[in-house]
């Protein structure tokens with residue numbers, strides 16, 4: 001990198017702290033999807049004087065969109081002085097609930113040493129701030145660049161991205177004819193390039209029974225016992241099968257290179273009494289038991305096979321177990337996404353990391369999904385990765401923080417990427 005651009009970014013320490021703090025102090029909680037418009041306007045006010053044209057895009061009718069909590073997104077574009085590729089930085093603005101265990105104000109953005117604390121600090125307002133600082137420094141150094149730079153701030157990533165990137169992709173904003181490279185500054189670490197993520201399949205399984213008096217259970221049919229047989233089949237057959245499958249994708253942490261399944265919830269029989277109730281239970285054989293499962297699958301598996309495997313297990317129980325009956329209802333599915341290691345955005349980032357930080361870049365893939373799926377599957381834009389500062393394990397935790405030095409280091413890498421992609425010849 002030209003020394004002057006690196007130096008320019010090094011001088012932005014106070015600026016990146018102030019920007020990150022300002023972003024963290026807007027409580028963009030999802031649910032319910034609060035203050036999206038406010039934070040979009042804050043970012044727009046910063047970018048417009050720097051030559052960006054800003055669009056405010058509401059995902060009307062998306063899940064959760066209402067007049068009380070409208071799903072606003074912001075997309076800013078600055079044209080270069082000659083034709084060339086468009087490089088797009090996409091960050092989600094929503095943060096998850098605060099939860100328990102904080103020792104700091106989750107929206108106070110306290111600076112202590114090199115760390116800024118707050119909900120969303122690493123996931124991912126720190127990454128958003130790093131990309132903005134990188135773009136601003138690049139523009140001051142190279143106002144005569146080729147192509148275009150885009151920065152988007154989108155909502156609802158934490159709830160699937162349907163009111164955010166999925167909506168923008170559906171409206172054509174990620175069409176490969178207008179955008180050629182996408183970097184999503186999720187907190188994967190400043191020397192790691194995230195190529196994609198596993199798939200997810202969420203479903204509800206209900207076992208059926210027949211209600212009867214609890215003193216004569218033989219006159220009814222207990223749905224909870226049928227669910228016990230389902231859980232037993234999971235332990236006996238499904239979990240060992242999942243653990244034996246391993247993906248070629250570089251998923252981290254290592255346990256997530258296998259197929260996994262979580263049982264999120266179980267409920268059978270009469271509804272639970274509210275806490276503090278002194279009512280005694282009635283005596284009934286439960287006629288329904290439900291679980292929800294969160295199945296994370298590998299790119300090698302395919303979602304149809306995942307569903308067929310579950311249905312096969314349930315049909316097997318139906319054949320061997322008297323009166324067993326069930327419903328299987330899919331709640332949602334997310335397909336895996338994997339960008340080729342040879343894709344230009346990957347090789348450019350690789351070179352930028354090596355030149356800027358001195359060490360080799362590591363390829364990783366994410367155990368959970370993020371907005372890359374929509375850019376890939378809806379936008380049909382394959383040249384997209386996640387790259388950004390922060391420690392993934394801090395995401396969604398109490399006392400979440402982002403390191404200022406990490407932000408500046410990744411901003412230098414992003415600026416180097418811009419030099420490589422937007423200053424041809």
Ligand SMILES: [Zn+2]
Nearest residue numbers: 123124157186
């Ligand atoms: Zn995130």
